[in-house]
Amino acid sequence: MNAPGTTEPTEVITRARAGDAEAWGQLYHDYAPAIFRFCRRALPTREDAEDATMEIFMKLKGKLGQYDMTRSFTAWLYKVAANHCWDTLRRRKIRQDKETDDLESVPLEHPDPSQLQQLIEQRSSEEVRKALEKLGARARMALVMRYYSDMSYDEIADALGVRRAFVGVVLLRARHELRTALEGNAALAAGGTL
Amino acid sequence: MSGTPEEKMKHLDEMTCLLYIERQLDRARGLEVSAHTEECNTCRTLLWALERESRLLTRAMLEEEEPLPSRLEQFQERARKSMQWIWGLVFGLAATGAYALYTGYIQPWQQQLEQAGFGGSNLLNLLIFQGAFWKGWQSMTTLLEVLAMLTLAGLGAVVFRRRIRRGSALALVFAGLCAALAMPAPAAATEFRKGDSVRVEKDETIKGDAYLTGARVRVEGTIDGDLIVFCQSLEMNGHVTGDVISFSQSARISGQVDGNVRGANNNMTVTGTIGKNVMTFEETFTLDPNAKIGGSLTIFAANLGVEGSVGRDALLHFAHGSLAGKIAGEVRAKGDTLNISSTAVINGPVHFEGNKAPDVSSSAKLASPVEFKQMEKKHDYREGRYYVWQVIWAAAFILFGLVLFTLTPQFSQDAVKSAEQYGASAGLGVLVFFGVPIAAIVACVTVVGLFIGISTFFVWYASLYFAQIIVGAVVGQWLMGRTSELWPLIGRMAVGLIIVRLCTTIPQAGGWIKFAVMLWGMGAISLAVYRRFQPVVAPGMPSAPFTPPMPPNTRVGGLPA
Numbered sequence: 166m167n168a169p170g171t172t173e174p175t176e177v178i179t180r181a182r183a184g185d186a187e188a189w190g191q192l193y194h195d196y197a198p199a200i201f202r203f204c205r206r207a208l209p210t211r212e213d214a215e216d217a218t219m220e221i222f223m224k225l226k227g228k229l230g231q232y233d234m235t236r237s238f239t240a241w242l243y244k245v246a247a248n249h250c251w252d253t254l255r256r257r258k259i260r261q262d263k264e265t266d267d268l269e270s271v272p273l274e275h276p277d278p279s280q281l282q283q284l285i286e287q288r289s290s291e292e293v294r295k296a297l298e299k300l301g302a303r304a305r306m307a308l309v310m311r312y313y314s315d316m317s318y319d320e321i322a323d324a325l326g327v328r329r330a331f332v333g334v335v336l337l338r339a340r341h342e343l344r345t346a347l348e349g350n351a352a353l354a355a356g357g358t359l
Numbered sequence: 360m361s362g363t364p365e366e367k368m369k370h371l372d373e374m375t376c377l378l379y380i381e382r383q384l385d386r387a388r389g390l391e392v393s394a395h396t397e398e399c400n401t402c403r404t405l406l407w408a409l410e411r412e413s414r415l416l417t418r419a420m421l422e423e424e425e426p427l428p429s430r431l432e433q434f435q436e437r438a439r440k441s442m443q444w445i446w447g448l449v450f451g452l453a454a455t456g457a458y459a460l461y462t463g464y465i466q467p468w469q470q471q472l473e474q475a476g477f478g479g480s481n482l483l484n485l486l487i488f489q490g491a492f493w494k495g496w497q498s499m500t501t502l503l504e505v506l507a508m509l510t511l512a513g514l515g516a517v518v519f520r521r522r523i524r525r526g527s528a529l530a531l532v533f534a535g536l537c538a539a540l541a542m543p544a545p546a547a548a549t550e551f552r553k554g555d556s557v558r559v560e561k562d563e564t565i566k567g568d569a570y571l572t573g574a575r576v577r578v579e580g581t582i583d584g585d586l587i588v589f590c591q592s593l594e595m596n597g598h599v600t601g602d603v604i605s606f607s608q609s610a611r612i613s614g615q616v617d618g619n620v621r622g623a624n625n626n627m628t629v630t631g632t633i634g635k636n637v638m639t640f641e642e643t644f645t646l647d648p649n650a651k652i653g654g655s656l657t658i659f660a661a662n663l664g665v666e667g668s669v670g671r672d673a674l675l676h677f678a679h680g681s682l683a684g685k686i687a688g689e690v691r692a693k694g695d696t697l698n699i700s701s702t703a704v705i706n707g708p709v710h711f712e713g714n715k716a717p718d719v720s721s722s723a724k725l726a727s728p729v730e731f732k733q734m735e736k737k738h739d740y741r742e743g744r745y746y747v748w749q750v751i752w753a754a755a756f757i758l759f760g761l762v763l764f765t766l767t768p769q770f771s772q773d774a775v776k777s778a779e780q781y782g783a784s785a786g787l788g789v790l791v792f793f794g795v796p797i798a799a800i801v802a803c804v805t806v807v808g809l810f811i812g813i814s815t816f817f818v819w820y821a822s823l824y825f826a827q828i829i830v831g832a833v834v835g836q837w838l839m840g841r842t843s844e845l846w847p848l849i850g851r852m853a854v855g856l857i858i859v860r861l862c863t864t865i866p867q868a869g870g871w872i873k874f875a876v877m878l879w880g881m882g883a884i885s886l887a888v889y890r891r892f893q894p895v896v897a898p899g900m901p902s903a904p905f906t907p908p909m910p911p912n913t914r915v916g917g918l919p920a
Contacts, residue, residue: 198427206420212840215428216847253844276373278404285411293419312413313420318383333378340377340412 178238182229193222196239200246206297206309207250221249243314247306247324254302281344288347296346304339311336371395371402373409380410557590559597568601576607578614585618593624595631605639619654629667636671646684655688663694672707693734699723746864753860757853760828764852768845770887774825775832775848777890778883787889788826788882795819826880827873831856833883 180188563580585601605622636654650667672688689707701722802812835851
């Protein structure tokens with residue numbers, strides 16, 4: 166897949182827009198792994214991610230005409246994927262009311278920096294991925310959008326349907342949830358005041 | 360914390376640190392944070408830890424720990440070659456099914472009914488019998504039109520859902536409803552009579568329609584309109600200028616009816632004159648030698664005796680039939696036995712499909728010999744054609760399910776979920792399967808409830824098919840795993856439905872399986888409907904958006920916090 170910043174597949178996109186099946190195949194071949202991984206991180210199960218990847222590419226056929234060629238295709242594709250995944254989660258109603266409450270219960274004090282540092286250094290990528298699976302839908306979605314697909318705060322706000330000013334709160338709360346999941350207890354994530 | 364200079368400092372909160380490393384603070388605040396962390400070791404460590412946390416997250420998420428599933432690797436090829444082909448096949452087969460349904464069932468019936476004097480030019484006319492069967496059908500026409508309009512509006516909303524706002528869709532629906540309400544209401548009846556014994560005296564004339572209900576109804580006078588009767592015993596000796604619609608145990612029409620006679624009775628005997636057509640459902644129907652029907656005769660009866668004269672064609676379904684009178688047109692009959700006696704005069708051809716060859720008197724005056732066809736058994740499992748039709752019907756079912764699932768995705772998913780409560784669904788299914796038709800019949804007994812009763816029956820009948828689709832979806836989920844997505848669910852429904860249809864073709868057991876599926880599915884639908892109308896306790900809503908306690912003058916990404 167073309168990472169952000171590398172050359173966009175303009176020619177392939179143009180041909181795909183014109184209905185060239187080979188170009189579609191090329192786009193799918195290039196981008197499907199990244200989109201699948203995005204969905205795998207954002208959705209609860211592997212089957213969900215597989216279904217979502219297929220649906221996103223089906224949707225893409227109809228949406229490709231809306232893509233502005235002057236912008237990053239990768240970013241646009243991630244936006245489509247994020248919207249689809251969030252819609253999926255929303256339709257399933259697995260977004261809990263608790264998550265809305267979360268916005269109000271974010272502790273904004275210092276966590277213990279040394280404990281946080283220790284926690285981060287001790288955890289492997291695999292442990293982080295497992296911990297991610299335990300997070301609430303909104304928290305997981307926010308982290309994936311920000312740290313996997315490098316979406317801006319504006320894009321995240323748009324996808325999640327929250328005010329831009331709350332994106333930081335959502336991300337911070339997500340990190341706290343992640344720490345709780347990593348640590349196994351809420352002590353660190355609760356953020357003891359220094 | 361003790362009293363070192365650093366510890367006395369006011370530390371940055373974690374939110375500010377996060378926004379700082381994410382470059383979301385405005386320049387001024389960013390410089391403040393930067394200056395603070397020059398001096399504050401704790402906050403600097405926190406920034407560093409948060410930065411590390413970001414990198415850990417990115418690394419963990421970007422690592423490719425599992426390859427692209429083979430399903431996805433093959434998806435593009437499959438989507439291009441296979442899926443479109445399958446859906447094309449399904450649509451093609453469904454279209455064939457619809458055409459076969461029309462040419463095999465609807466068109467012959469339409470032709471027969473046209474020959475029998477109903478002259479329906481389209482299916483809608485055929486269904487409502489040109490408004491003659493029951494006055495309420497006129498309002499049903501309106502309802503059908505409204506439903507058609509709303510269905511079209513709904514389809515339009517589905518097709519253009521991405522281009523219109525929800526408000527526009529609502530406005531569309533409301534406009535449709537308003538249009539429906541603005542439609543002219545059917546003419547109301549002018550006379551209602553109810554009692555143990557209801558009479559219209561000989562010298563009495565009722566101007567307009569008469570609705571009569573009672574144990575015994577006797578009409579000796581004149582009704583200048585339609586006569587609608589619900590009773591135990593009807594005697595119509597007078598004159599009705601419109602139609603007679605009768606629901607009774609015993610009906611005798613000895614007078615004159617200028618219009619049509621329709622109804623469902625236990626016994627009906629006609630000795631008088633009927634200007635137009637007769638269409639009834641009876642246990643026993645007798646047309647006396649002196650009786651005259653100006654138009655056609657359409658009868659569904661166990662025992663049928665026609666000794667009088669019929670001005671046009673006759674369409675007859677019976678167990679035992681006897682023709683001894685004069686029929687000016689064609690006769691199409693279907694039943695167990697048919698006797699055509701010596702006094703019979705039939706000017707048109709006679710077609711009889713029955714279990715036994717008709718007993719035709721040599722003295723009977725027929726335009727041509729009776730064309731007899733042995734009644735065929737419906738299902739012959741040994742014929743390949745039977746299985747071809749099963750495939751076509753399965754495709755038609757899938758298409759029906761596709762339309763239903765697309766138009767009512769949430770309700771369909773609710774019904775599928777309800778079907779997974781096996782006990783409740785089956786129990787409720789038994790109740791609804793037997794209870795609703797009974798309730799519909801009870802509703803029909805009253806004039807007010809007639810429309811509701813017949814509509815309920817139609818809904819009940821349609822749900823027999825929908826039930827199979829719901830069960831198909833459940834079976835599909837058993838095989839392919841649960842899903843709450845619409846299109847995967849439709850896929851599972853298609854697979855499950857094929858299996859269900861296959862099971863229903865098993866000789867002997869198939870019928871019972873189909874019955875069980877209908878009970879189960881119908882219960883699930885009922886359960887979903889029941890739940891839909893249950894009041895939902897709204898979850899506690901947050902009182903107001905929370906504003907994070909940012910330090911004064913803090914701006915997040917240039918926007919006021």
